[in-house]
Amino acid sequence: MVRSNALAQAAGALSNASSGKWELDLYVVGATVMSLRAIANLEHICQQNLAGNYRIEVIDLDVHPELAIEHNITAIPTLVRRSPGPSRRIIGDLSDAATVLLGLEIIAV
Amino acid sequence: MTSATTAKKKGPRSGGKKATSVHGVEKTPTGIAGLDDILEGGLPKGRPTLVYGGAGCGKTLLSMEFLCRGATQFDEPGLFVSFEERKDDLIANVSSIGFDLTALQSEGKFAIDCVRLDDANTTESGTFNLDGLFIRIATLADAIGARRIALDTLEVLFTSIQDPGIVRSELRRLFEWLKDRGLTAIVTAEAASREGGTRYGIEEFVSDCVIFLDHRTSDERAIRRLRVVKYRGSWHHADEYPFVISFKGLNILPVFTMRLNHEASDERVSTGIDRLDHTLSGGFFRGSSILISGSAGTAKTTFAFHFVRAACERGERTLYLSYEESPSQLTRNLQSVGIDVRPWLKTGLLRIESLRPTQYSLEGHLLRMQELVDDYQPRNVVVDPVTSFLRMGSMAHTASMLFREVDLLKSRGITSVFTALSQSDENEHSEVLISSLVDTWLLTRLVESNGERNRVLFIIKSRGMAHSNQLAEFVISGNGIDLLEPYIGPSGVLTGTARILQVESERAAAEMRVNRVERARERMVRKQLDIESQVNALWRNFDEERAILEESVLEGTDALEELLRLRELMRTSRWSSNDGRTDTSG
Numbered sequence: 084m085v086r087s088n089a090l091a092q093a094a095g096a097l098s099n100a101s102s103g104k105w106e107l108d109l110y111v112v113g114a115t116v117m118s119l120r121a122i123a124n125l126e127h128i129c130q131q132n133l134a135g136n137y138r139i140e141v142i143d144l145d146v147h148p149e150l151a152i153e154h155n156i157t158a159i160p161t162l163v164r165r166s167p168g169p170s171r172r173i174i175g176d177l178s179d180a181a182t183v184l185l186g187l188e189i190i191a192v
Numbered sequence: 193m194t195s196a197t198t199a200k201k202k203g204p205r206s207g208g209k210k211a212t213s214v215h216g217v218e219k220t221p222t223g224i225a226g227l228d229d230i231l232e233g234g235l236p237k238g239r240p241t242l243v244y245g246g247a248g249c250g251k252t253l254l255s256m257e258f259l260c261r262g263a264t265q266f267d268e269p270g271l272f273v274s275f276e277e278r279k280d281d282l283i284a285n286v287s288s289i290g291f292d293l294t295a296l297q298s299e300g301k302f303a304i305d306c307v308r309l310d311d312a313n314t315t316e317s318g319t320f321n322l323d324g325l326f327i328r329i330a331t332l333a334d335a336i337g338a339r340r341i342a343l344d345t346l347e348v349l350f351t352s353i354q355d356p357g358i359v360r361s362e363l364r365r366l367f368e369w370l371k372d373r374g375l376t377a378i379v380t381a382e383a384a385s386r387e388g389g390t391r392y393g394i395e396e397f398v399s400d401c402v403i404f405l406d407h408r409t410s411d412e413r414a415i416r417r418l419r420v421v422k423y424r425g426s427w428h429h430a431d432e433y434p435f436v437i438s439f440k441g442l443n444i445l446p447v448f449t450m451r452l453n454h455e456a457s458d459e460r461v462s463t464g465i466d467r468l469d470h471t472l473s474g475g476f477f478r479g480s481s482i483l484i485s486g487s488a489g490t491a492k493t494t495f496a497f498h499f500v501r502a503a504c505e506r507g508e509r510t511l512y513l514s515y516e517e518s519p520s521q522l523t524r525n526l527q528s529v530g531i532d533v534r535p536w537l538k539t540g541l542l543r544i545e546s547l548r549p550t551q552y553s554l555e556g557h558l559l560r561m562q563e564l565v566d567d568y569q570p571r572n573v574v575v576d577p578v579t580s581f582l583r584m585g586s587m588a589h590t591a592s593m594l595f596r597e598v599d600l601l602k603s604r605g606i607t608s609v610f611t612a613l614s615q616s617d618e619n620e621h622s623e624v625l626i627s628s629l630v631d632t633w634l635l636t637r638l639v640e641s642n643g644e645r646n647r648v649l650f651i652i653k654s655r656g657m658a659h660s661n662q663l664a665e666f667v668i669s670g671n672g673i674d675l676l677e678p679y680i681g682p683s684g685v686l687t688g689t690a691r692i693l694q695v696e697s698e699r700a701a702a703e704m705r706v707n708r709v710e711r712a713r714e715r716m717v718r719k720q721l722d723i724e725s726q727v728n729a730l731w732r733n734f735d736e737e738r739a740i741l742e743e744s745v746l747e748g749t750d751a752l753e754e755l756l757r758l759r760e761l762m763r764t765s766r767w768s769s770n771d772g773r774t775d776t777s778g
Binding site for chain 1: 305307308309310313314315316317318319320321322323324325327328330331332353
């Protein structure tokens, strides 16, 4: 995935496991405050709860606008759980960790 | 077909075919039949328009047709953003009104994006915006160079996003963005209730033009209506307009003569009956509408076909819409009265269309007539009988459709004849409904007297022309209809009898004539039904007086001679007193 520079920096800092069970796509538009906040929030939640067992892909729709149509993205930021199991989505800057954990079904309802 | 007719025919509609600037607002034609007439040119160019209504009101189809016609007729590519329906369903729906979305897409004139808001699997956490939606719209709009866009139904966002504050601020941003890009947009929404606004108050964001679609049921019949609620900076027609959805898309049925600007012609066209032409001072006016009413078996169709024969003999295309008889039935029956329409049918000068009244809705019939008129371009149209429509809807609904039928023909300068079946002699609501719309009203009637049933014709009204208000007997033979020399009407005989009985002087008789003329004038300004019931009453008087007269005839030949002399006097003076009089009752 190609990313803009600021995003690449932010995403590059993510400590991705090479063969994570959790595959998460984060859709953002440009390196806005909201984008960077979402990345930071997500990284923090994953480190706390999925230690070493996840992979995050940050997708900048400014660079790949066609992916917004392909993956049916409306709100920004949108986090998509691709794996495990059926797709789950969370929209927002992920500032509420509890709803993220519930939404991704990292912890049971 | 003369060039004058062509010009007149196109006149009232030409405004809808090009982008016009009325009162400074630049407009984008929709291309939807009738809509541009009502909008005085089209939707506000480069601005959003709100189209709202209840479920199934046709808002999706309207926005689709707006885009498809933009792409095919105005070289304006369009983007459809659907929030509710699936792409395949949309493509199938639009193919039912004759547009191939797949082909338009591959030609680069059309794009479609289905935004699915997957609520069940979506959680909200923190703030967000709708940049994803913006990017999608921008990407597709740029790809095809879109000039038009439809968002159907944008307000779904309100149900899928918890924070209405975010939706409102994002919608405001979206509409600003659409305006910046100069996209002519249709945004659809659900109606909160029939007379209320939209469910989520979308009109707050769209202030330029608002259109309301209504789909209601009345007497078990579905009726569709369109109303332009608001059009900032432009005059528009604010009435409710009926519309239909056919295989050609939406068809809004405006009133074609909205400004009553059709030219009144001084040209006369023959009724097909010499003596009737004479009585009407030359015939019907070209482009006028004529009603022939009467009870069953009073030769209304035969009268209509005399008009048709005269028209065909002049070489004018004539369209005959028959709601009771098939073309072959008509052809056969007409031969018995010496009218052979087969040669004209063969050359195409005459076209007979037999339609079942129940075949279409009232709007459907009007639409069919419009199609036939557009297709065949007749100079004369006969509708036989127009009363077929009467039980197809409420009185107001039927009246509105009949009005549009008369209006459609008048706006094209077509001379039209409508026949109407009277249900009963006393109660002629149906005729009254139609009669106010027409220029000339002829009434045929069977009159029983002396063991005979005779047919008589009244000219009840004839706008703008001098005419005799006397009834005339007519006969039908193998040579068609012939009006007999007008004979003295019931009041004439009455006077004559009174004269015999009282043996008054010449001067007194002249006074009575003056009185009688005055009474006739008074009668003319009364309601048309009053005239008829009076005539009926007079006929009964006549029969009584005739009985008295016949008694008195037996009393001596002197008296008879006196009667005959007076009768002759009456006849000459009656007709001369009618000369040059213009009926103003219409």
